[in-house]
Amino acid sequence: xxxxxxxxxxxxxxxxxxxxxxxxxxxxxxxxxxxxxxxxxxxxxxxxxxxxxxxxxxxxxxxxxxxxxxxxxxxxxxxxxxxxxxxxxxxxxxxxxxxxxxxxxxxxxxxxxxxxxxxxxxxxxxxxxxxxxxxxxxxxxxxxxxxxxxxxxxxxxxxxxxxxxxxxxxxxxxxxxxxxxxxxxxxxxxxxxxxxxxxxxxxxxxxxxxxxxxxxxxxxxxxxxxxxxxxxxxxxxxxxxxxxxxxxxxxxxxxxxxxxxxxxxxxxxxxxxxxxxxxxxxxxxxxxxxxxxxxxxxxxxxxxxxxxxxxxxxxxxxxxxx
Amino acid sequence: xxxxxxxxxxxxxxxxxxxxxxxxxxxxxxxxxxxxxxxxxxxxxxxxxxxxxxxxxxxxxxxxxxxxxxxxxxxxxxxxxxxxxxxxxxxxxxxxxxxxxxxxxxxxxxxxxxxxxxxxxxxxxxxxxxxxxxxxxxxxxxxxxxxxxxxxxxxxxxxxxxxxxxxxxxxxxxxxxxxxxxxxxxxxxxxxxxxxxxxxxxxxxxxxxxxxxxxxxxxxxxxxxxxxxxxxxxxxxxxxxxxxxxxxxxxxxxxxxxxxxxxxxxxxxxxxxxxxxxxxxxxxxxxxxxxxxxxxxxxxxxxxxxxxxxxxxxxxxxxxxxxxxxxxxxxxxxxxxxxxxxxxxxxxxxxxxxxxxxxxxxxxxxxxxxxxxxxxxxxxxxxxxxxxxxxxxxxxxxxxxxxxxxxxxxxxxxxxxxxxxxxxxxxxxxxxxxxxxxxxxxxxxx
Numbered sequence: 001x002x003x004x005x006x007x008x009x010x011x012x013x014x015x016x017x018x019x020x021x022x023x024x025x026x027x028x029x030x031x032x033x034x035x036x037x038x039x040x041x042x043x044x045x046x047x048x049x050x051x052x053x054x055x056x057x058x059x060x061x062x063x064x065x066x067x068x069x070x071x072x073x074x075x076x077x078x079x080x081x082x083x084x085x086x087x088x089x090x091x092x093x094x095x096x097x098x099x100x101x102x103x104x105x106x107x108x109x110x111x112x113x114x115x116x117x118x119x120x121x122x123x124x125x126x127x128x129x130x131x132x133x134x135x136x137x138x139x140x141x142x143x144x145x146x147x148x149x150x151x152x153x154x155x156x157x158x159x160x161x162x163x164x165x166x167x168x169x170x171x172x173x174x175x176x177x178x179x180x181x182x183x184x185x186x187x188x189x190x191x192x193x194x195x196x197x198x199x200x201x202x203x204x205x206x207x208x209x210x211x212x213x214x215x216x217x218x219x220x221x222x223x224x225x226x227x228x229x230x231x232x233x234x235x236x237x238x239x240x241x242x243x244x245x246x247x248x249x250x251x252x253x254x255x256x257x258x259x260x261x262x263x264x265x266x267x268x269x270x271x272x273x274x275x276x277x278x279x280x281x282x283x284x285x286x287x288x289x290x291x292x293x294x295x296x297x298x299x300x301x302x303x304x305x306x307x308x309x310x311x312x313x314x315x316x317x318x319x320x321x322x
Numbered sequence: 323x324x325x326x327x328x329x330x331x332x333x334x335x336x337x338x339x340x341x342x343x344x345x346x347x348x349x350x351x352x353x354x355x356x357x358x359x360x361x362x363x364x365x366x367x368x369x370x371x372x373x374x375x376x377x378x379x380x381x382x383x384x385x386x387x388x389x390x391x392x393x394x395x396x397x398x399x400x401x402x403x404x405x406x407x408x409x410x411x412x413x414x415x416x417x418x419x420x421x422x423x424x425x426x427x428x429x430x431x432x433x434x435x436x437x438x439x440x441x442x443x444x445x446x447x448x449x450x451x452x453x454x455x456x457x458x459x460x461x462x463x464x465x466x467x468x469x470x471x472x473x474x475x476x477x478x479x480x481x482x483x484x485x486x487x488x489x490x491x492x493x494x495x496x497x498x499x500x501x502x503x504x505x506x507x508x509x510x511x512x513x514x515x516x517x518x519x520x521x522x523x524x525x526x527x528x529x530x531x532x533x534x535x536x537x538x539x540x541x542x543x544x545x546x547x548x549x550x551x552x553x554x555x556x557x558x559x560x561x562x563x564x565x566x567x568x569x570x571x572x573x574x575x576x577x578x579x580x581x582x583x584x585x586x587x588x589x590x591x592x593x594x595x596x597x598x599x600x601x602x603x604x605x606x607x608x609x610x611x612x613x614x615x616x617x618x619x620x621x622x623x624x625x626x627x628x629x630x631x632x633x634x635x636x637x638x639x640x641x642x643x644x645x646x647x648x649x650x651x652x653x654x655x656x657x658x659x660x661x662x663x664x665x666x667x668x669x670x671x672x673x674x675x676x677x678x679x680x681x682x683x684x685x686x687x688x689x690x691x692x693x694x695x696x697x698x699x700x701x702x703x704x705x706x707x708x709x710x711x712x713x714x715x716x717x718x719x720x721x722x723x724x725x726x727x728x729x730x731x732x733x734x735x736x737x738x739x740x741x742x743x744x745x746x747x748x749x750x751x752x753x754x755x756x757x758x759x760x761x762x763x764x765x766x767x768x
Contacts, residue, residue: 026537103653123655124539125609133653143537144657180538207536208544 012038013316025188044306053083078308152185167194174200175234200224259285328374335379355753386704387416392641407446411757412748416714420451429454431473477505483683495564508552549575568592593641596672611659612734665725674744712753
């Protein structure tokens with residue numbers, strides 16, 4: 001019996017999702033989340049040559065309405081490792097603003113008969129709109145301030161590989177929560193898996209009624225990271241701000257930038273995460289970012305590919321092996 | 323359309339005339355453009371031989387046509403105007419007041435005259451309008467309130483653009499009081515709502531600020547953005563002695579402020595629209611853009627206080643806040659989608675839903691749609707008596723329909739898929755039937 005358990009653990013099945021899309025973590029149950037993480041955990045340890053090209057002939061369009069390098073490349077690598085045909089499309093957002101309808105663009109893409117669309121869009125809810133009007137599967141690769149589900153999944157995988165089970169861990173999410181889709185996805189995912197989540201932000205960057213999502217809120221970083229096992233830092237999203245949220249980057253760093261001294265308040269083995277790209281000297285001291293003992297930033301990128309492989313595989317499986 | 327000469331008998335109809343608080347089952351005879359007799363059912367005074375057409379109207383209501391004091395047009399072209407009139411006659415609305423917006427810039431006397439010219443038709447609901455309070459609804463330079471009044475403007479407003487500058491507002495109020503016309507404000511502190519010009523585009527408010535905006539990652543408009551403006555304007559109204567009207571109130575705080583103002587005897591009136599007493603922000607969880615309205619749908623506590631304020635009489639009038647929007651501007655991601663939804667066709671059933679819920683009685687509901695807006699806007703008070711002009715509607719309070727935006731004459735609607743009760747069956751204007759449903763046709767000679 002133990003042998004079987006061990007075998008299952010070392011070779012977890014294809015993740016099971018209830019939806020044809022991955023639009024948001026909110027609404028996903030624990031089993032769905034864990035099945036993706038476990039499958040990705042398995043992928044993460046495989047050599048590229050060991051990976052079977054399950055997804056041959058599966059057409060994936062990477063449709064990015066917003067600039068991105070790491071997420072786009074990560075999905076591309078994930079798809080290609082599994083043998084899918086991945087096509088990158090950068091849509092010029094300015095032409096959309098000039099009046100081209102999003103659904104027109106979507107219909108054009110749809111005519112190319114893709115199996116799956118990976119969508120990043122500057123507006124919250126845009127991937128959901130795609131899912132309502134197109135026949136193919138949609139993966140949300142970040143929509144406005146709403147969600148970035150694969151980022152939260154890869155963060156959870158990163159934590160699990162370093163610290164074990166997520167249930168019971170104390171995790172602080174610090175920084176520009178109001179404008180962060182990564183924060184929202186992580187909050188939903190980590191609370192679903194039973195972590196104790198604390199959110200730290202200046203009141204101007206703390207969204208209203210965040211407590212209703214099952215987290216504790218702090219405006220003092222030192223209090224918010226006390227005894228924490230994980231500190232997730234968020235980028236100050238200058239492009240989504242109006243200019244009155246913080247007085248200066250200098251003052252922000254003074255109160256919310258993580259440095260060695262503040263880190264000492266957390267659990268002595270606490271790890272640091274950041275979805276990137278980082279603003280060194282704004283949310284994190286440069287020396288900490290490069291501290292391989294504490295910083296998991298590089299591992300996060302690695303896990304990104306594995307999570308996206310598990311996601312593509314699960315949606316492919318949902319479509320062809322009902 | 324029926325022949326003018328015909329004598330029509332509406333048999334055993336429940337006649338409700340809010341003007342004199344009359345509510346009784348009656349036989350009503352129309353001859354030409356006049357109501358010639360109103361008698362108790364079966365009364366011998368009505369000679370059946372004289373009657374050309376009889377409608378058996380048992381369980382139906384006869385009441386004045388609705389006066390809708392907030393309707394948007396998407397531009398002043400003839401097609402828009404005619405279509406709106408057609409929808410209104412079906413919905414039981416006999417007077418529409420057009421509110422200015424960016425596409426309907428009613429900011430000079432000529433434009434207003436053009437609107438009246440294009441909408442003039444004895445067989446269509448009449449169209450009235452407000453003039454803009456400031457030129458180009460920009461909130462800076464006061465419009466020609468006097469000349470626009472002479473051209474037929476019945477009040478002044480910048481539509482959904484709330485007048486931000488306190489001095490400008492003070493001047494508008496002082497000046498408008500000279501013409502005895504209300505100043506109508508869409509109360510929204512634009513900087514708090516993220517809408518001020520100095521702000522960058524990417525942080526404009528989209529929905530009510532709260533748990534839902536947090537979950538959806540949409541920019542919130544705090545509810546106090548509404549009350550702050552009303553608070554300020556009340557003080558200005560007191561100082562200038564102007565008639566101040568707040569359009570579409572949506573929050574608990576606004577209700578409190580207005581209640582206080584009314585108690586103090588300030589000339590303040592207000593209206594709301596069905597979405598604000600029927601729906602709350604939870605609808606937005608679907609990201610459906612037909613729920614993107616201004617003011618935004620608020621939380622359940624706000625909705626409840628709006629219904630309470632209707633019951634208490636703090637809210638004077640219910641308006642449709644009708645704003646037709648094309649799919650081109652609604653089938654977009656939420657932030658890019660246009661604001662507003664249609665309301666003409668659902669105004670009556672949703673107002674009557676307040677009666678079904680036991681919040682207000684039928685007389686009050688119909689008053690809020692007819693005589694109250696008339697009084698507030700200094701219009702002739704609709705009346706249904708012997709010898710008065712035969713302009714009224716016939717309502718079936720039990721008629722129920724599933725609202726489907728594909729079957730409505732205008733879209734979008736935030737009430738798609740809901741079952742509503744209480745619809746207009748026929749609209750009479752100056753003795754002529756300008757709209758009749760199949761149900762009404764079937765009552766003929768019954």
